[in-house]
Amino acid sequence: MSKSLIVYGSTTGNTETAAEYALEGLKSKGIDVELKNVTEVEISELSNGYDLVLFGCSTWGEDEIELQDDFIPLYESLEEADLKGKKVSVFGCGDSDYTYFCGAVDAIEEKLEKMGAIVVNDTLKIDGDPDRTEITQWAAELAEKI
Ligand SMILES: Cc1cc2nc3c(=O)[nH]c(=O)nc-3n(C[C@H](O)[C@H](O)[C@H](O)COP(=O)(O)O)c2cc1C
Structure with a gap:
């Protein structure tokens, strides 16, 4: 059986809820x-x-992209993780009224890609x-790719 980890950072609970739904979707595919x-x-x-490791993080800040507070230490030390060649996926909650809609998702994706x-x-x-x-659908489709 494939094994995955979902790591999330969430201030008001939205990304936490999203992470729970992602768990449901992955589990539905065994x-x-x-x-x-x-x-x-x-x-x-x-x-x-x-x-597979999934990273879930919401976006904060006004004029610039800020990651969810709890997620910042992990983001800053991410290069220490041996993720080269490892399968990863990124999600997060935001609000499209902001200039950088879900900017944290883009920042995490970019860093992971740089790490290989x-x-x-x-x-x-x-x-x-x-x-x-x-x-759940997004996660179920993701499950097909690992
Ligand atoms: C002060 C403040 C700044 C925010 N900045 C952004 C932003 O730059 N981009 C974005 O997409 N959403 C932004 N949001 C919206 C949050 O990311 C959104 O409410 C999200 O659902 C919070 O998720 P969480 O409960 O998992 O932390 C901001 C919200 C607040 C209150």
């Missing part, structure tokens, strides 16, 4: 999934034998409240 708040994750765990990780699907940028059908 993937073994662990769900962790970024505050509970050590950088070394990211390369702990997972076939394989971003296996299109990132999921969630505008407003997470939609269960949209997210």
